[in-house]
Amino acid sequence: MRVVRGSSGVPRRLRLLKPMVSRSGRMPDRLEAWVIALLGLLAAGSVAVVGVLSVADYGRLAASAAADARARHVVSASLRPDIPVPAGRATGVADVASVMAIWSAPDGRSRRGVVQVAVGPVFPEHFQVWTDQVGRQVAPPLSGSEVFITAVLGGVLWESAALAVLGGVYLIGRRLLDKHRARLWERALSGDATAP
Known part of the structure; x- marks a missing residue:
């Protein structure tokens, strides 16, 4: 994917964070930059948390499958x-x-x-x-590949849910900030305040 660069040579996505460190940016822009940074950190943290939970889930499933293999x-x-x-x-x-x-x-x-x-x-x-021990039909125990696939799919599902929630929070926040920007522009145009 081609990265769009401005005249300063800074990638466009990184320029979204410029108002966060610049005091000349408008309040909604600074707030949006902080929200983007915070959601990015939460997304990275969710990947780490889901990875740890998936490893634990894999260990639990592997132990359960081994116990089933011994009992069946x-x-x-x-x-x-x-x-x-x-x-x-x-x-x-x-x-x-x-x-x-x-x-x-x-x-x-x-x-x-x-x-x-x-x-x-x-x-x-x-x-x-x-x-089982008395001859009743039971399902076969999970194989190693089935345990791995189950743990990975569970992790992917949880991570997808976490990213969907974070994306929804961003879209709601962005909508509220856009409404605030529109109010600021209306005040500026009506002469009640200076332009933002």
């Missing part, structure tokens, strides 16, 4: 022999189907229930199921 088990399930094997999908594209299956729990007891199975052209007769 993968067992081999098969279609119930008293139910006909469903036909595969002729399209060749993997799909998901609900089937009645039977499996052995980690404690040796037999379990049965409805299982979601990925189906291709040939319907699988054996597949894996995640269970």
Whole structure:
């Protein structure tokens, strides 16, 4: 992106802060410069805070996923022999189907229930199921990449919310300052005060 420079060679965005250090600037201009500087500092601070919170969230999710991996088990399930094997999908594209299956729990007891199975052209007769200690179906634990993506997306969401709030504060402040500038100009034009 091309930076617009004035005759003094100072980038235009930096010139917005000039009234902050110059006593010749109008009060609304000085106030706006201070607001811009303050919101910039808050935005930088929010990035640091959200980064720390995201790292903590990643550690919490990783610990939870490790605990789930220790408490959950993968067992081999098969279609119930008293139910006909469903036909595969002729399209060749993997799909998901609900089937009645039977499996052995980690404690040796037999379990049965409805299982979601990925189906291709040939319907699988054996597949894996995640269970708890007594053989009830549970969701698989989060993988390392899922933990990372969840923590990053959470951080991005919080940072987006923080920047949206700061942007809203700036727009509201800018609108109020513009109204104040308009009143000053009206007074100057009516001769009630000197020009701002």
